[in-house]
Amino acid sequence: MRTLCASTLIGEFFVIGFAGLVAMKSDDLSMGTVWTVCGIAMLLSLLLCAVVTRPGGVQLGWAFQIALVAGGFVVPVMFFLGVLFGALWWASVHFGRKIDEAKARWAELAGAEPPAEPQI
Secondary structure: OHHHHHHHHHHHHHHHHHHHHHHOOOOOOOHHHHHHHHHHHHHHHHHHHHHOOOOOHHHHHHHHHHHHHHHHHOOOHHHHHHHHHHHHHHHHHHHHHHHHHHHHHHHHHHOOOOOOOOOO
C-alpha cells in the first residue's frame, strides 16, 4: 500500500507546484502568499509519504485530498484535479491493501515471514 499511496502523493506534489504557477497569475493573490501555501502543501504531501502506513496516515491522506479539492476555489481546475487525485488515492488505498493481504497469504503458504515494508 505504501508504494501506491506514496506515488499518488508525489504526483500531487507536482500538481500543487503547477497550480501555484497558475495561481500566481491571479491579481487577488500575492506571490508570497501563493508560494507559502503551495510550499506548505507540497511539504505536507512529502511528509504524508512517510506516515501513510502508520496509524491515522490514511485518514490524514483523505484530509489532504479534501484540501486539494478545496484548492479549486482559488484555481478552478483544481476541482477536477482534486477529484481525480481523490479517486487515485482511493484506488491506492484499496488495491494497496489487497496487494498487502495477497503478499501475506503468499508468504504464509510458503512458510515464511511476510516481507516487511521498508521504513524510511
